[in-house]
Amino acid sequence: MNPLAPITPLEWEALRLSLWVAIWSVAVSLPFGVLIAWVLARTEFPGRGLLNGIVHLPLVLPPVVVGYLLLVLLGRQGPLGRLLFDWFGVSLPFTWQGAALAAGIMAFPLMVRAMRLSLDAIDRRLEAAARTLGARPVAVFATVTLPLMAPGIVVGVILAFARALGEFGATITFAANIPGETRTLPLALYSMIQTPGGEAAAFRLAIVSVIVSLAALAVSELLARRLQARLAG
Amino acid sequence: MLELDLTARLGNFALEAKFSCETTGIVALFGRSGAGKTSVVNMLAGLTRPHRGRIAVNGTVLFDSARGIDLPPERRRLGYVFQEGRLFPHMSVRRNLSYGYTRIPAAERSIGFEHVTDLLGLADLLGRRPGDLSGGEKQRVALGRALLANPRLLLMDEPLAALDQPRKEEVLPFIERLRDTLALPIVYVSHSMAEIVRLADTLVLLSEGRVEAVGTIEDLTSRLDLRPLTGRYEAGAVIRAEVVGQDEAFGLTELRFAGGGLWVPRVEAPIGTELRIRVRARDVALARERPRGVSILNMVPCRVEDIGAEAGPQVDLRLNAGGAALWARITRRSLAKLQIVPGARVYALIKAVAIDRTSLGRGAGRFLAGPAEGNLEE
Missing domain, CATH: 3.40.50.300 (P-loop containing nucleotide triphosphate hydrolases)
Structure with missing residues (x-):
């Protein structure tokens, strides 16, 4: 097999699925990311340290453990999974939605950290000034805080997207490795390596991964620079 | 309120x-x-x-x-x-x-x-x-x-x-x-x-x-x-004065306050305008008699009301100029030499140039800045 041959429909599907799963995972976790970043940066309450710990757990825990915990929690027999199934007929394990959830959770700490950093860098006196001009706290957030933390949101989204694209351990544990459903790029690559004669395909998938990641980085750099220039001064 | x-x-x-x-x-x-x-x-x-x-x-x-x-x-x-x-x-x-x-x-x-x-x-x-x-x-x-x-x-x-x-x-x-x-x-x-x-x-x-x-x-x-x-360095009296004349030739404005006349660098204000001016204590010198042959334009007859008790080489005196308060800062040595005591009659010597734009208060600003809409046509 020629490693430079065009990618096969199967590989193409893995790429398409990866992008799909990563985009969904980021889109769904984005509002939660902003909310949690804000709560951690701006509020003081008894359980704050615990919340901070839970959010950062996927960063230090082996991904397989995260996937296993998700399975325990959201499996058909799990406490949350049963409720989801009984009430909405939804079952997440072994579905692409489940893969997106696993990827989203693994990427969440990166997203929150980037947003929190940009929140901490905002001059809070600007928010006070907005209040004196008649803006309620929610309006201040929408018109001052959110636009000023935009660079951090962009960085957080790109980091989370890249992390979700590469997610392996939690995904394979929670959503398994089902072609066309949960076999994302890393999972496909892993499968190819396991298959005799799959080396060329694995190599092509690796190259595709590199290209996608570089593209994500370039976009993030470009956006962040533009936003930074807009906010300068 | x-x-x-x-x-x-x-x-x-x-x-x-x-x-x-x-x-x-x-x-x-x-x-x-x-x-x-x-x-x-x-x-x-x-x-x-x-x-x-x-x-x-x-x-x-x-x-x-x-x-x-x-x-x-x-x-x-x-x-x-x-x-x-x-x-x-x-x-x-x-x-x-x-x-x-x-x-x-x-x-x-x-x-x-x-x-x-x-x-x-x-x-x-x-x-x-x-x-x-x-x-x-x-x-x-x-x-x-x-x-x-x-x-x-x-x-x-x-x-x-x-x-x-x-x-x-x-x-x-x-x-x-x-x-x-x-x-x-x-x-x-x-x-x-x-x-x-x-x-x-x-x-x-x-x-x-x-x-x-x-x-x-x-x-x-x-x-x-x-x-x-x-504040000590910035210390001074703030007095109310009225514009009574303009000296076009020398670019001066004549003011009148409770203690008499006062010449200051030209103020762009019509006659009758009320101004507030600040005369810093360190810009006021004292003389027992009306001096001759000096450059100072403003000589205001006053009575010494109070002499500050601060230690140090200089001393602040409160003067009464026809009811308005003025302050003078002189050396302790001059105080002794001129034998100035409370109640003494003195002349307060105020250099006209010591009263600059930043010493001029309300009213002055209005005219110095031009009328509200005057210079805004574009």
Whole structure:
């Protein structure tokens, strides 16, 4: 097999699925990311340290453990999974939605950290000034805080997207490795390596991964620079 | 009427500020840095909460711990011009200006967008971003933004402190113009006596979290007991004077005050205009007899009322010039040599050039800055 041959429909599907799963995972976790970043940066309450710990757990825990915990929690027999199934007929394990959830959770700490950093860098006196001009706290957030933390949101989204694209351990544990459903790029690559004669395909998938990641980085750099220039001064 | 009664704990001292005053013109909060000026203004604006107290502006209660009233800043309707401007960096000047304006009901917009951009000369800046503005321009935009929120009172916390002297001179006429053309009460925080004499009518002296005195600038600057607060180097008398003549040939203006005539460098004001001028103690020399052959134009006969007791090589004397208070700072050696005692008759010698533009107060500013709309046609 020629490693430079065009990618096969199967590989193409893995790429398409990866992008799909990563985009969904980021889109769904984005509002939660902003909310949690804000709560951690701006509020003081008894359980704050615990919340901070839970959010950062996927960063230090082996991904397989995260996937296993998700399975325990959201499996058909799990406490949350049963409720989801009984009430909405939804079952997440072994579905692409489940893969997106696993990827989203693994990427969440990166997203929150980037947003929190940009929140901490905002001059809070600007928010006070907005209040004196008649803006309620929610309006201040929408018109001052959110636009000023935009660079951090962009960085957080790109980091989370890249992390979700590469997610392996939690995904394979929670959503398994089902072609066309949960076999994302890393999972496909892993499968190819396991298959005799799959080396060329694995190599092509690796190259595709590199290209996608570089593209994500370039976009993030470009956006962040533009936003930074807009906010300068 | 501004009524304030605040108790709060601030770092290592307790703030216990209580005063009330009329809100006509500019009320200056004066004190050294750390006296609690900014804290008082922040509590007024609702940005920090006093431990206990009451704040009312023209009868509207903004805070009253006893009655459980604490309006949030957005409902206090107080414009706030901060020392550092605090313009929103992600918005154009136009959007900065309209930020507060668009948040009030159309029926309450008595100060309009065009009016403010004209008044403050902002028309050319509207499309720019705060990052592209000079320090003086930033403060003018900040001023316009606060004004456009149509506040019931304007708070200005050292709006010129971050600017160098030329920028200060650029912004000051705009503040004078808004004082003279809008019926908007202003609370002005400063530690610069020169700014206060030029702008304010009422002075609130703050020291270590306490209000030491409230009164007119003329009264408070002539009190010896307040001298440590009003400042030694800047010490001087503030007197009211009227323009009585212009000397075109030599570029001088003749003023008349309770103690007699006074020549000062030319003031662009019609005859009859009331001015407030500050004569610093260090610019006044004394003579026992009317001297001859000296360059000094102003020789005011006075009686010595009080002699300061400070130790050191120099001494401050309070003089009575026909009812107006003047201060002179001379060396202790001269005091002894001329045998000046309380009650002595002396001549106060005041160099005309020592009275510069920054020594001229209300009224003067109005004319020096030109009429409100005069030089704004573009």
